[in-house]
Amino acid sequence: MPTTNSIFGTINPPPIGYGSIESTTGLPAFISNIITIIFVAAGLFAFFNLMIAGFSYISAAGDEKKILTATQSINMSLMGLIIMVATAAITVVISYLLFGSATAILSPSITGPGSF
Numbered sequence: 001m002p003t004t005n006s007i008f009g010t011i012n013p014p015p016i017g018y019g020s021i022e023s024t025t026g027l028p029a030f031i032s033n034i035i036t037i038i039f040v041a042a043g044l045f046a047f048f049n050l051m052i053a054g055f056s057y058i059s060a061a062g063d064e065k066k067i068l069t070a071t072q073s074i075n076m077s078l079m080g081l082i083i084m085v086a087t088a089a090i091t092v093v094i095s096y097l098l099f100g101s102a103t104a105i106l107s108p109s110i111t112g113p114g115s116f
Contacts, residue, residue: 032107042084050077 053073060066088106095105 035106039084039088042080046077046080046084049080050074053077 053070057067057070057074060070091105092102096102099105
């Protein structure tokens with residue numbers, strides 16, 4: 001880049017084009033962290049609910065009502081896990097279609113003038 005010397009010193013022109021700033025702070029990182037916490041909490045809840053329902057199924061001792069309750073709880077836990085995976089997959093597809101990157105929504109980056 002050409003520089004200009006004057007009585008004020010060396011003046012460098014600003015960079016041309018846009019650089020990128022990775023979103024390690026600010027609102028995009030906060031939203032990404034919240035989404036991650038929700039997915040982890042929902043996964044742990046489904047896992048422990050599935051474990052408790054499995055234990056209830058094993059310890060039902062032939063009681064039809066307990067078996068039905070445990071089976072419904074197992075089905076709801078598995079359905080919750082399927083919904084979580086489907087939600088993540090839909091988010092990735094929408095992100096890829098709109099932004100050209102599969103991680104643009106789940107791991108956003110801010111673009112602006114210059115690069116830091």
